Amino acid sequence: MHLKNIMNLFLLILAITLVSACGNSTSEPKYESVTTTSYKIEYIPLTTAAEGKTTYKLRLTNKTTGATVAGKTITLAPTMTMIPSTSHSTPYDALSSNGDGTYSGTIYFVMASIAADGSSMGTWNLEFTVDGETVTFHPNVAMAMGSIIKLKGVNDKIGSMLGSTSRTYQVFNDGIVGSNAKFFITAVDDSAMMTFPAVSVGTTLHNQMNTAVPVTDMTVDVSNDKATWTALSDNGSGRWSKSGLAPLAAGSHLYVRLTVNGEQKTTDGAAVGASNAYGDFTIVGM
Ligand SMILES: [Cu+2]
Structure with missing residues (x-):
């Protein structure tokens, strides 16, 4: 085989690989998740976390069996750890069970954690508790005009x-x-x-x-x-x-x-x- 043909073959294989990779992207994306003693809890953003109204879902599954768990009460306690040292909370709506193991929630962020120049202004801690077991997610919260x-x-x-x-x-x-x-x-x-x-x-x-x-x-x-x-x-x-x-x-x-x-x-x-x-x-x- 000529070098040129080998190159063409390589490009063809590369193209096929890329196409099949794109084909796979229709399957459900992997969400950030944390496990507790009993559960696996996934954080599913519905909107990009940003200053102002931000919506999301949690998915609760039994850690051992993988079965979804509906009808639980999940509480939220959001805090922002500011740089250098102070801390505060923000308004939010209580989570509601959708009956399929997912729970819908809304947080109204009073402050972004990422400045316009990309520097960090602090960390948001979204602390969720179910059956006395607590997990914390730390989404980056962007600035948002008109929010x-x-x-x-x-x-x-x-x-x-x-x-x-x-x-x-x-x-x-x-x-x-x-x-x-x-x-x-x-x-x-x-x-x-x-x-x-x-x-x-x-x-x-x-x-x-x-x-x-x-x-x-x-x-x-x-x-x-x-x-x-x-x-x-x-x-x-x-x-x-x-x-x-x-x-x-x-x-x-x-x-x-x-x-x-x-x-x-x-x-x-x-x-x-x-x-x-x-x-x-x-x-x-x-
Ligand atoms: Cu703050």
Whole structure:
């Protein structure tokens, strides 16, 4: 055989190998998994873990038999270990059993773990417990535009190492599509940033003296021009929504104004002024 023919044969074999490798990729991908005494637990991302709303599933199987295990209660305790030393939590929804051994969950990350330049800002620890057995996953959480707005209380404070600090409210993009806006709104409620209750009328917050502060009056307004404002409906449990808005095209802005118990929240915790009176979601194309 000529050298050229040998080369051609080699390329042909290489091509066949690549095609068959691609053919195999239709089988289910391997997910990150951890085993406990009784179970194998797989973490199945449904969206790329990122600042803001992130959805995922867990799959629970019997470690010995490989059978799927449905109907269990799996609890979550998320914490971010910050560089250098502090730590905090983030809001999340309870996991629900899908009946087939998978469990669906949503985490609303208040912070990315990877900076825009790729450097690490800390580590997220997603600690799941089932039947007293605990596993921890550490997904990298990317930055994401248009995923979260943070607004601060002015006289609305929580405790801190310095005595008190402005309470931060998180307005999460829970679905801004077409002419519909859905938000999930939470607030920090303790000095260690470990509790993030969902905020609606009826929620009880706590001030810097740990005195209960019931939310008796709350409005969430949106605008695309900062002139005409439309109020969202309070669906309870921190879920706010409005349909029939002016079309929310990619690249446009949706301004958000938040008032709780008569106090309008601001981007910096200072009194309402010309530039700090509202948050701004930049609409990202889907
Ligand atoms: Cu953090």
